[in-house]
Amino acid sequence: MDKKVVLITGGTRGIGFAAAKKFAENGCLVAINGNNEERGNEAVRELRDSGYVVQYFKADVTKEEEVENLISSVTEHYGHLDVLINNAGGLHGRKSIEGMETDHWNKVMDLNLNSAFYASRSAVPHLKKSGGSIINVTSIAAYMGGGP
Amino acid sequence: MIPFGVRVNAVSPGTIDTDFHSSTNRELLDTWVKGIPAGRLGKAEDVANVIFFLASPEAEYLVGEVIQVNGGQDFR
Numbered sequence: 001m002d003k004k005v006v007l008i009t010g011g012t013r014g015i016g017f018a019a020a021k022k023f024a025e026n027g028c029l030v031a032i033n034g035n036n037e038e039r040g041n042e043a044v045r046e047l048r049d050s051g052y053v054v055q056y057f058k059a060d061v062t063k064e065e066e067v068e069n070l071i072s073s074v075t076e077h078y079g080h081l082d083v084l085i086n087n088a089g090g091l092h093g094r095k096s097i098e099g100m101e102t103d104h105w106n107k108v109m110d111l112n113l114n115s116a117f118y119a120s121r122s123a124v125p126h127l128k129k130s131g132g133s134i135i136n137v138t139s140i141a142a143y144m145g146g147g148p
Numbered sequence: 149m150i151p152f153g154v155r156v157n158a159v160s161p162g163t164i165d166t167d168f169h170s171s172t173n174r175e176l177l178d179t180w181v182k183g184i185p186a187g188r189l190g191k192a193e194d195v196a197n198v199i200f201f202l203a204s205p206e207a208e209y210l211v212g213e214v215i216q217v218n219g220g221q222d223f224r
Binding site for chain 2: 001004006013014015017018019021022023026083085087090124127128131132133134135136137138139140142143144
Protein backbone atom coordinates (compact mmCIF):
# COMPACT_ATOMS: atom_id res chain seq x y z
CA MET A 1 0.00 0.00 0.00
CA ASP A 2 3.07 2.21 0.09
CA LYS A 3 2.54 5.53 -1.73
CA LYS A 4 -1.05 4.70 -2.72
CA VAL A 5 -3.23 7.81 -2.93
CA VAL A 6 -6.38 7.43 -0.85
CA LEU A 7 -9.32 9.84 -0.70
CA ILE A 8 -11.73 9.54 2.22
CA THR A 9 -14.94 11.53 2.16
CA GLY A 10 -16.06 12.52 5.65
CA GLY A 11 -12.52 11.84 6.77
CA THR A 12 -12.11 14.48 9.47
CA ARG A 13 -13.51 12.43 12.35
CA GLY A 14 -15.01 9.09 13.39
CA ILE A 15 -14.57 6.10 11.11
CA GLY A 16 -13.25 8.27 8.26
CA PHE A 17 -10.49 9.74 10.38
CA ALA A 18 -9.57 6.33 11.81
CA ALA A 19 -9.33 5.05 8.23
CA ALA A 20 -7.19 8.04 7.24
CA LYS A 21 -4.84 7.24 10.12
CA LYS A 22 -4.65 3.54 9.16
CA PHE A 23 -3.81 4.32 5.56
CA ALA A 24 -1.29 7.00 6.58
CA GLU A 25 0.40 4.63 9.04
CA ASN A 26 0.91 2.24 6.14
CA GLY A 27 2.67 4.72 3.93
CA CYS A 28 -0.28 5.95 1.89
CA LEU A 29 -0.70 9.52 0.68
CA VAL A 30 -3.97 10.56 2.23
CA ALA A 31 -6.60 13.07 1.12
CA ILE A 32 -9.12 13.90 3.84
CA ASN A 33 -12.37 15.48 2.75
CA GLY A 34 -14.85 17.21 5.00
CA ASN A 35 -16.98 20.32 4.89
CA ASN A 36 -15.82 21.78 8.19
CA GLU A 37 -12.49 23.52 7.63
CA GLU A 38 -11.61 23.75 11.33
CA ARG A 39 -12.12 20.02 11.81
CA GLY A 40 -10.23 19.31 8.59
CA ASN A 41 -7.22 21.35 9.66
CA GLU A 42 -7.28 19.75 13.09
CA ALA A 43 -7.33 16.27 11.55
CA VAL A 44 -4.43 17.12 9.26
CA ARG A 45 -2.45 18.63 12.14
CA GLU A 46 -2.83 15.49 14.22
CA LEU A 47 -1.68 13.20 11.40
CA ARG A 48 1.17 15.45 10.27
CA ASP A 49 2.44 15.61 13.87
CA SER A 50 3.04 11.89 13.48
CA GLY A 51 4.95 12.51 10.27
CA TYR A 52 2.29 11.30 7.86
CA VAL A 53 1.55 12.70 4.40
CA VAL A 54 -1.96 14.09 4.43
CA GLN A 55 -3.89 16.97 2.89
CA TYR A 56 -7.32 18.38 3.68
CA PHE A 57 -9.74 19.09 0.82
CA LYS A 58 -12.87 21.02 1.67
CA ALA A 59 -16.02 20.07 -0.23
CA ASP A 60 -19.71 19.62 0.41
CA VAL A 61 -20.21 16.12 -0.97
CA THR A 62 -23.91 16.77 -1.55
CA LYS A 63 -22.98 19.26 -4.30
CA GLU A 64 -22.08 17.68 -7.66
CA GLU A 65 -19.74 20.44 -8.76
CA GLU A 66 -17.88 20.52 -5.44
CA VAL A 67 -17.32 16.78 -5.64
CA GLU A 68 -16.04 17.05 -9.20
CA ASN A 69 -13.63 19.76 -8.06
CA LEU A 70 -12.66 17.65 -5.07
CA ILE A 71 -11.54 14.75 -7.27
CA SER A 72 -9.69 17.14 -9.61
CA SER A 73 -7.94 18.82 -6.70
CA VAL A 74 -6.85 15.53 -5.17
CA THR A 75 -5.52 14.13 -8.44
CA GLU A 76 -3.81 17.41 -9.24
CA HIS A 77 -2.17 17.50 -5.82
CA TYR A 78 -1.02 13.89 -5.68
CA GLY A 79 -0.80 13.10 -9.39
CA HIS A 80 -3.22 10.19 -9.37
CA LEU A 81 -5.83 8.34 -7.27
CA ASP A 82 -5.74 4.72 -6.13
CA VAL A 83 -8.52 4.35 -3.57
CA LEU A 84 -11.82 6.13 -2.98
CA ILE A 85 -13.55 5.59 0.35
CA ASN A 86 -17.15 6.80 0.17
CA ASN A 87 -17.49 7.27 3.90
CA ALA A 88 -19.40 10.56 4.22
CA GLY A 89 -22.77 9.99 5.80
CA GLY A 90 -25.15 10.94 8.57
CA LEU A 91 -28.73 11.07 9.74
CA HIS A 92 -29.50 14.77 10.32
CA GLY A 93 -31.37 13.51 13.39
CA ARG A 94 -33.68 10.54 13.98
CA LYS A 95 -37.34 10.64 13.02
CA SER A 96 -40.09 8.11 12.51
CA ILE A 97 -41.37 7.85 8.96
CA GLU A 98 -44.64 9.54 9.89
CA GLY A 99 -42.79 12.56 11.20
CA MET A 100 -40.20 12.84 8.42
CA GLU A 101 -40.41 15.77 6.03
CA THR A 102 -39.51 15.29 2.38
CA ASP A 103 -36.74 17.83 2.78
CA HIS A 104 -35.15 15.77 5.56
CA TRP A 105 -35.38 12.59 3.46
CA ASN A 106 -33.74 14.33 0.51
CA LYS A 107 -30.94 15.72 2.69
CA VAL A 108 -30.21 12.23 4.02
CA MET A 109 -30.26 10.73 0.51
CA ASP A 110 -27.97 13.48 -0.77
CA LEU A 111 -25.45 12.98 2.01
CA ASN A 112 -25.41 9.19 2.10
CA LEU A 113 -26.25 8.07 -1.43
CA ASN A 114 -25.80 10.84 -3.98
CA SER A 115 -22.41 11.79 -2.56
CA ALA A 116 -21.12 8.29 -3.30
CA PHE A 117 -22.49 8.49 -6.84
CA TYR A 118 -20.91 11.89 -7.52
CA ALA A 119 -17.55 10.87 -6.08
CA SER A 120 -17.48 7.48 -7.82
CA ARG A 121 -18.44 8.95 -11.17
CA SER A 122 -15.67 11.53 -11.02
CA ALA A 123 -13.11 9.13 -9.58
CA VAL A 124 -13.65 6.13 -11.90
CA PRO A 125 -11.65 7.52 -14.86
CA HIS A 126 -8.68 7.96 -12.52
CA LEU A 127 -9.21 4.62 -10.79
CA LYS A 128 -9.37 2.87 -14.18
CA LYS A 129 -5.90 4.23 -14.95
CA SER A 130 -4.44 3.16 -11.61
CA GLY A 131 -6.34 -0.16 -11.35
CA GLY A 132 -7.74 1.16 -8.10
CA SER A 133 -10.68 0.41 -5.88
CA ILE A 134 -13.72 1.92 -4.23
CA ILE A 135 -14.95 1.06 -0.76
CA ASN A 136 -18.46 2.20 0.14
CA VAL A 137 -19.26 2.58 3.81
CA THR A 138 -22.85 1.57 4.36
CA SER A 139 -24.45 0.68 7.71
CA ILE A 140 -26.30 -1.85 9.83
CA ALA A 141 -29.09 0.71 9.50
CA ALA A 142 -29.65 -0.58 5.96
CA TYR A 143 -30.78 -3.86 7.54
CA MET A 144 -32.27 -2.75 10.84
CA GLY A 145 -33.64 0.76 10.28
CA GLY A 146 -31.07 2.28 12.64
CA GLY A 147 -33.03 1.74 15.83
CA PRO A 148 -35.36 4.16 17.64
CA MET B 149 -16.80 -2.04 -12.17
CA ILE B 150 -14.43 -4.97 -12.64
CA PRO B 151 -14.50 -4.86 -16.47
CA PHE B 152 -13.01 -1.39 -16.05
CA GLY B 153 -10.39 -2.64 -13.62
CA VAL B 154 -11.93 -0.91 -10.61
CA ARG B 155 -12.69 -3.20 -7.69
CA VAL B 156 -15.69 -2.20 -5.52
CA ASN B 157 -16.62 -3.52 -2.10
CA ALA B 158 -18.47 -2.22 0.95
CA VAL B 159 -18.16 -2.27 4.69
CA SER B 160 -21.23 -2.09 6.90
CA PRO B 161 -20.49 -0.76 10.39
CA GLY B 162 -22.75 -1.58 13.32
CA THR B 163 -23.03 0.65 16.36
CA ILE B 164 -19.68 2.40 16.52
CA ASP B 165 -18.83 4.68 19.44
CA THR B 166 -17.98 7.91 17.64
CA ASP B 167 -19.39 11.47 17.45
CA PHE B 168 -22.11 9.98 15.23
CA HIS B 169 -23.75 8.74 18.44
CA SER B 170 -22.96 11.77 20.58
CA SER B 171 -26.67 12.57 20.84
CA THR B 172 -27.91 8.98 21.02
CA ASN B 173 -29.43 8.20 24.40
CA ARG B 174 -26.71 6.51 26.47
CA GLU B 175 -29.19 4.16 28.15
CA LEU B 176 -30.35 3.04 24.70
CA LEU B 177 -26.77 2.32 23.68
CA ASP B 178 -26.28 0.27 26.87
CA THR B 179 -29.38 -1.75 25.94
CA TRP B 180 -27.97 -2.39 22.48
CA VAL B 181 -24.64 -3.55 23.94
CA LYS B 182 -26.50 -6.28 25.84
CA GLY B 183 -27.57 -7.71 22.45
CA ILE B 184 -24.09 -7.55 20.86
CA PRO B 185 -22.22 -10.89 21.07
CA ALA B 186 -18.84 -9.11 21.08
CA GLY B 187 -19.93 -7.46 24.35
CA ARG B 188 -19.15 -3.87 23.42
CA LEU B 189 -19.84 -1.07 20.97
CA GLY B 190 -17.52 -0.88 17.99
CA LYS B 191 -14.50 1.40 17.82
CA ALA B 192 -13.72 3.49 14.75
CA GLU B 193 -10.51 1.46 14.38
CA ASP B 194 -12.53 -1.78 14.14
CA VAL B 195 -14.09 -0.47 10.93
CA ALA B 196 -10.95 1.29 9.66
CA ASN B 197 -9.05 -2.01 9.81
CA VAL B 198 -11.56 -3.67 7.49
CA ILE B 199 -11.65 -0.69 5.11
CA PHE B 200 -7.86 -0.88 4.91
CA PHE B 201 -7.95 -4.62 4.25
CA LEU B 202 -10.52 -4.22 1.46
CA ALA B 203 -8.31 -1.62 -0.24
CA SER B 204 -5.20 -3.79 0.04
CA PRO B 205 -3.82 -6.36 -2.47
CA GLU B 206 -4.69 -9.04 0.12
CA ALA B 207 -8.37 -8.44 -0.72
CA GLU B 208 -7.89 -8.70 -4.48
CA TYR B 209 -10.35 -11.59 -4.80
CA LEU B 210 -13.18 -9.76 -3.01
CA VAL B 211 -15.52 -8.14 -5.51
CA GLY B 212 -18.95 -6.71 -4.69
CA GLU B 213 -18.74 -7.93 -1.11
CA VAL B 214 -20.33 -6.27 1.93
CA ILE B 215 -18.49 -6.97 5.15
CA GLN B 216 -20.49 -6.48 8.35
CA VAL B 217 -18.44 -5.01 11.18
CA ASN B 218 -20.88 -5.05 14.07
CA GLY B 219 -19.69 -7.46 16.74
CA GLY B 220 -22.50 -9.82 15.76
CA GLN B 221 -25.23 -7.24 16.45
CA ASP B 222 -27.31 -8.62 13.57
CA PHE B 223 -26.42 -12.25 14.27
CA ARG B 224 -29.46 -14.49 14.36
